[in-house]
Amino acid sequence: MAVQIRKLDSTAPDFKQTLSSLLAFEAETDDAIESSVAKILADVKHRGDAAVLEYTNKFDRIPNGGASSMAAFDIRQDELDAALAAIPEAQRNALRTAAERIRVFHERQKQELNGFTFTEPDGTVLGQRVTPLDRVGIYVPGGKAAYPSSVLMNAIPAKVAGVQEIVMVVPTPDGVKNQMVLGAAAIAGVTRVITIGGAQAVGALAYGTETIPAVDKIVGPGNAYVAAAKRRVFGVVGIDMIAGPSEILVLCDGTTDPDWIAMDLFSQAEHDELAQAILLCPDADYIARVEASIHKLLPTMPRHETITTSLTDRGALVKVRDMEEACAIANDIAAEHLEVSAEDPLKWADRIRHAGAMFLGRFSSESLGDYCCGPNHVLPTSRTARFSSPLGVYDFQKRSSVIQVSEQGAQTLGKVAAELAYGEGLQAHARSAELRIKS
Amino acid sequence: MAVQIRKLDSTAPDFKQTLSSLLAFEAETDDAIESSVAKILADVKHRGDAAVLEYTNKFDRIPNGGASSMAAFDIRQDELDAALAAIPEAQRNALRTAAERIRVFHERQKQELNGFTFTEPDGTVLGQRVTPLDRVGIYVPGGKAAYPSSVLMNAIPAKVAGVQEIVMVVPTPDGVKNQMVLGAAAIAGVTRVITIGGAQAVGALAYGTETIPAVDKIVGPGNAYVAAAKRRVFGVVGIDMIAGPSEILVLCDGTTDPDWIAMDLFSQAEHDELAQAILLCPDADYIARVEASIHKLLPTMPRHETITTSLTDRGALVKVRDMEEACAIANDIAAEHLEVSAEDPLKWADRIRHAGAMFLGRFSSESLGDYCCGPNHVLPTSRTARFSSPLGVYDFQKRSSVIQVSEQGAQTLGKVAAELAYGEGLQAHARSAELRIKS
Known part of the structure; x- marks a missing residue:
């Protein structure tokens, strides 16, 4: 089976829908x-x-x-x-x-x-403890x-x-x-x-x-x-989160060695057949060079069968209008791994709101982050980077609120609490506050 | 129906088991x-x-x-x-x-x-963005x-x-x-x-x-x-978390007006019949006074029926050996709301590892925190304070890792990543790192 990676163009009338179906992944309940x-x-x-x-x-x-x-x-x-x-x-x-x-x-x-x-x-003390x-x-x-x-x-x-x-x-x-x-x-x-x-x-x-x-x-x-x-x-x-298939989204301005980008896409695709690797680039010629690199390098890969299936079924090379549009699409995709392989990666990174991890500049291959850069490789998949974070120290800590109301504080806060508690029909709440108020 | 709040003693041989069954709450799947x-x-x-x-x-x-x-x-x-x-x-x-x-x-x-x-x-830059x-x-x-x-x-x-x-x-x-x-x-x-x-x-x-x-x-x-x-x-x-019934755990050294404690227990119990209110105290005489306050004040409460059911079915007044033991039990319970109503509340609070919110000192009734102290009233229930936190700003933010590897950094990190990737049988990961290494 030869790899057949789909090529999309963001100016196509059905692009949004095509991309949306490509991204759709629903874990089936067995x-x-x-x-x-x-x-x-x-x-x-x-x-x-x-x-x-x-x-x-x-x-x-x-x-x-x-x-x-x-x-x-x-x-x-x-x-x-x-x-x-x-x-x-x-x-x-x-x-x-x-x-x-x-x-x-x-x-x-x-x-x-x-x-x-x-x-x-x-004298009222408020705080938050982390344990x-x-x-x-x-x-x-x-x-x-x-x-x-x-x-x-x-x-x-x-x-x-x-x-x-x-x-x-x-x-x-x-x-x-x-x-x-x-x-x-x-x-x-x-x-x-x-x-x-x-x-x-x-x-x-x-x-x-x-x-x-x-x-x-x-x-x-x-x-x-x-x-x-x-x-x-x-x-x-x-x-922690229940992870979906792993994904990489590469934003490239066409200035990186195409072999590097092809190999970065492979490094995601080799994980499993459901893994997803997508390239966004404004340069059609460059996309063709990446495609050529894919065909050239794929036979050298021990896991070429998995890579072929993954790229054919779930991969894409997308021609976009410009890097600005690439960033907007990246925000919709909210990828687990986002590579910004470009001359001025920070310029584009500043426009990204949602990504599990951002790999900036052409030397930052995802594989370095997977193993040894330092940040975690457990990252939110399937668009959940819109609302969740990499695994971190914070996942092994929790917070407790601390409330120490002074006698004087209880006089003013008690009236506010009682007013609202009566408004909600919770009279014991109101009385509990009022008992602390000096008559 | 008269309120019948159970009285437990931590020295009883079956105490641990009794407390455990009292705390057990399993949301039924309908x-x-x-x-x-x-x-x-x-x-x-x-x-x-x-x-x-x-x-x-x-x-x-x-x-x-x-x-x-x-x-x-x-x-x-x-x-x-x-x-x-x-x-x-x-x-x-x-x-x-x-x-x-x-x-x-x-x-x-x-x-x-x-x-x-x-x-x-x-020159490698690592970081974390919060958005x-x-x-x-x-x-x-x-x-x-x-x-x-x-x-x-x-x-x-x-x-x-x-x-x-x-x-x-x-x-x-x-x-x-x-x-x-x-x-x-x-x-x-x-x-x-x-x-x-x-x-x-x-x-x-x-x-x-x-x-x-x-x-x-x-x-x-x-x-x-x-x-x-x-x-x-x-x-x-x-x-956010799926909340269970609301709970309060009061640790009292016997120096607070018993009417206040009784009303604090009511303020939790009035929420609904499954709500849970428990008092831990080393002073048996004081517990008797709180019980008397409960009987005295309950008829004045508009929601006395809910309170009666809640206290009878799920409440408890627990005689403990001392405040140290009360703190140890509090850590097992990991209560949503923990009141430390005592002369030196900080002394005891420092021994608490797990609680959604701590209300320290006798003027800090839970009802003040429910409405207007400032910390959130959405708190982890059913022992989940062992691993989760009050609702907060952090629940509406997420983090993204940022990795910008320098050309020089890619030379050293690439070798480490490749070594581990080959060890895991992920050759495209290894090659992706190696391509960035100058030959």
């Missing part, structure tokens, strides 16, 4: 998955460890007839350290460099949120799509926030452990690693079992069962 | 509501205004045979201004005072989140439980955040408009008011119709249909 997940969660909630043990032995095909107790799934710290020591030195150093840069960036995020207190003339969550769970997929970079990106912000207990779950299908993932856990400061996965792991983290303490929030990517389970336990615990 | 809401949302998504018009005429019993077009549901600015002019002066002044205090507190919140940028020695949402929808319940204070608490943070369009929907059953609610909308700076409600209003805000633009986030309380609809559109738009 009733079989939903009912299976509901059953597993209920079972874990009521039977605890026994249920987790059974499901794990079965679904992950644990060898030698399965584990006989939950203790078999705990990975001790010395095993994590050994995994880190066992991987190639270049990988270990790269993980360490990435982790340190991620830590530095997220420390900067933490500095921004300190809480505040102010005192009014009558870390006590305990969080991090879901890490196992098997083929095992990403050590995700371990760093999910665990380090929690660590920086001051979370005391970081419990990582990672399934080990057929009992196979990924050493790079375990090494990343050692570097990131995960406090406990349990080799369980699926809806049963989400249930164990949400409700707690005899051996696994209930957490306050669960983050991290997973398959359809994990996503369904996270949706269902939301409210009992916090969750 | 299949009839779910399927009705799914149908309404699909209908609004596909038929737009026509569906909203039909459902509104029917469910809200719009008089005179119903409205003939959506235009009938729009309230013009001059009607909002007239409503504000028509309510009693004391109410108008109270609303204005409350609004100004809420604005001042939330401006302080906004100052804390400015984004940041830093430049590395090789407001474009357009938000605020759901305000109509009919009997119409709360102008909720209009202020939901709209003002959005306004302070810099949201340009604030669309408020409020149903008017039988065509009856609440003048105080409309007056509050005028004060809060709501940009459009539409008298529609229910799942059809949530659908219109989420998907947009011919006359109603799609918003980026929907906030505000509503009945079971509204809550179910918000859950379903989550992802298409952002939503």
Whole structure:
């Protein structure tokens, strides 16, 4: 199958509608998955460890007839350290460099949120406290799509926030452990690693079992069962966003090496067949050169089949009127990853209101950000950058309001509160305020 | 029916379990509501205004045979201004005072989140931008439980955040408009008011119709249909938390007038029969005095029936060993509202890790915070204060990461990224980084 990436023109009368259908992605609800997940969660909630043990032995095909107790799934710290020591030195150093840069960036995020207190003339004190969550769970997929970079990106912000207990779950299908993932856990400061996965792991983290303490929030990517389970336990615990397919939108003024842009589009498309890569450019000749680069470079890619399907089904090369229009379209798309590959990237970036992460200038390939620039690679997908943010330290903190009304303050505030409370028909509210007013 | 508030003792062997069952609240999923809401949302998504018009005429019993077009549901600015002019002066002044205090507190919140940028020695620039949402929808319940204070608490943070369009929907059953609610909308700076409600209003805000633009986030309380609809559109738009019943936890050292504490418990219990009011105190004699106050004051309360049911079914007076233990229990409960009514409230507040809002000192009744102290009254319920925050300016802002890698930065970062990308089997990621490295 040859790649056939569609070419659009923003001046076409049906452009808006074509783009809209191209962007449309609705996660389908699979009733079989939903009912299976509901059953597993209920079972874990009521039977605890026994249920987790059974499901794990079965679904992950644990060898030698399965584990006989939950203790078999705990990975001790010395095993994590050994995994880190066992991987190639270049990988270990790269993980360490990435982790340190991620830590530095997220420390900067933490500095921004300190809480505040102010005192009014009558002595009333108002404020906001910021505190870390006590305990969080991090879901890490196992098997083929095992990403050590995700371990760093999910665990380090929690660590920086001051979370005391970081419990990582990672399934080990057929009992196979990924050493790079375990090494990343050692570097990131995960406090406990349990080799369980699926809806049963989400249930164990949400409700707690005899051996696994209930957490306050669960983050991290997973398959359809994990996503369904996270949706269902939301409210009992916090969750991060349920991610859709990954996307990149490249705005290019036609001055970047077309091979670079083609490879940037591939780097998104290779994730999976539903991933989306779109280029906006005002220069038709340049678009043709990118297309030529795509055809030239694609055969060199080990994941060319996935890339071909993704680009053919969901990709586009869009000729726009000018870079101003490209920015306006980018605001409608609200992309997860936005590359501004142009001579004066800041000029265009200033017009962007919605994007998960912006990669400015031709040296800022998305792949650098995915691994080691420092900002998080967990980003809002499917246009949710209109209202949500990258995963960050703030996701592992919460705020509490602090209200300390002085005796004098209660005299004036009490009258205002009572007036409004009576207006709403809430008389105990009014009386509670009035009791504090001196007669 | 006489009030029978349970009395617990923390030294009882089954105390932990008793408290746990008392706190347990699971919102039931009503299949009839779910399927009705799914149908309404699909209908609004596909038929737009026509569906909203039909459902509104029917469910809200719009008089005179119903409205003939959506235009009938729009309230013009001059009607909002007239409503504000028509309510009693004391109410108008109270609303204005409350609004100004809420604005001042939330401006302080906004100052804390400015984004940041830093430049590395090789010229690479990293940062985080903070931008407001474009357009938000605020759901305000109509009919009997119409709360102008909720209009202020939901709209003002959005306004302070810099949201340009604030669309408020409020149903008017039988065509009856609440003048105080409309007056509050005028004060809060709501940009459009539409008298529609229910799942059809949530659908219109989420998907947009011919006359109603799609918003980026929907906030505000509503009945079971509204809550179910918000859950379903989550992802298409952002939503605030789905609130459970309201709760207060009072920690008292026995030095506050027991009438005050009794009334504070009532002020929570009068909300609805599922509301929860709990007192923790180390002094058994004082608890008896609060109980006597409850019996004395309850008959004076217009909403005594609701209060009686709430206190009997879900309330408790708990004798604890000491204030230290009270703080530990408070951290387990993670209450929406936490009053620390004690001689030295800060001493105890410093031990609290989880609470939506803390009311410190005996003059800080929750009712003052509900209306006019300044902090938000939309707070995390049902133990979700372990991982979530009061509604705030930050709920109407989002962050974007900014990554501008210098040519020099791409040389070092590219090697790290490529190493990790090859380790994860993502070769296009690796090549995209390597293309930027000078050979």
